[in-house]
Amino acid sequence: MRQIIAGNWKMNGSVGGVGAYADALKAAPGHATLIVCPPYPLLPAFAAALAGTAVGLGAQDCHTGSSGAHTGDVSAILLQEIGARYVILGHSERRADHGESNATVNGKVKAALDAGLIPIVCVGETEQERDAGEAEDVVRTQLTHSLPENFAGLIAYEPVWAIGAGRTPSEADVAAMHAAIRAALVGQFPATGADTPILYGGSVKPGNAAALLALPDVGGALVGGASLNAADFLAIAAAAPGG
Ligand code: PEP
Numbered sequence: 001m002r003q004i005i006a007g008n009w010k011m012n013g014s015v016g017g018v019g020a021y022a023d024a025l026k027a028a029p030g031h032a033t034l035i036v037c038p039p040y041p042l043l044p045a046f047a048a049a050l051a052g053t054a055v056g057l058g059a060q061d062c063h064t065g066s067s068g069a070h071t072g073d074v075s076a077i078l079l080q081e082i083g084a085r086y087v088i089l090g091h092s093e094r095r096a097d098h099g100e101s102n103a104t105v106n107g108k109v110k111a112a113l114d115a116g117l118i119p120i121v122c123v124g125e126t127e128q129e130r131d132a133g134e135a136e137d138v139v140r141t142q143l144t145h146s147l148p149e150n151f152a153g154l155i156a157y158e159p160v161w162a163i164g165a166g167r168t169p170s171e172a173d174v175a176a177m178h179a180a181i182r183a184a185l186v187g188q189f190p191a192t193g194a195d196t197p198i199l200y201g202g203s204v205k206p207g208n209a210a211a212l213l214a215l216p217d218v219g220g221a222l223v224g225g226a227s228l229n230a231a232d233f234l235a236i237a238a239a240a241p242g243g
Pocket of ligand 1: 008158165201204222223224225226
């Protein structure tokens with residue numbers, strides 16, 4: 001299956017930087033699917049710059065509702081209207097900074113699906129949870145409660161302690177967690193769980209991408225810091241198997 005390399009720009013970037021970045025992505029190796037998820041205000045510029053290319057465009061969050069009195073929030077419908085195809089949901093920074101529970105994430109996933117967006121649902125344990133031997137249980141609970149019955153989309157396994165930290169789990173730990181996620185998805189969604197892409201995220205860089213992307217059940221990467229530099233993002237995509 002084609003690997004998926006998604007860039008999460010978080011609260012970074014500028015209008016002036018969109019054109020050059022989009023031009024660089026047009027030279028991407030064709031064997032992986034690229035997705036860029038910039039802050040909301042950059043979505044229209046990216047939609048225009050990437051029109052006609054195979055690069056996917058995603059947002060970083062959406063509201064559970066379709067409209068209403070929710071100052072500062074953005075609906076999935078509006079994201080779809082302005083050209084987004086994907087939306088990251090349940091990122092650990094949203095769960096921590098905005099108190100998002102699994103139930104909230106579940107509502108957002110439903111809203112995204114209703115709007116025709118493909119959700120990229122993030123799960124992952126804290127360092128304390130891993131040290132306590134609870135990592136797989138925590139992630140299984142997140143999957144059970146964050147994914148609605150009609151889920152169709154991508155999962156990103158992002159250990160919270162690896163995000164922006166410059167360190168990653170061992171390859172054995174990544175493989176074990178992806179196998180646990182696969183088993184949970186097959187149990188929860190017998191018809192589709194075997195084919196749901198499971199991305200790894202957390203300090204993916206050009207130097208470690210090939211090893212991480214080659215692991216069983218790793219279907220791609222969700223890349224934060226390294227996605228801000230087009231050359232690094234393309235180097236990660238080039239490291240995907242099949243190139
Ligand atoms: C992320 O926040 O989704 C992420 C993976 O960040 P980084 O690659 O910077 O660790």
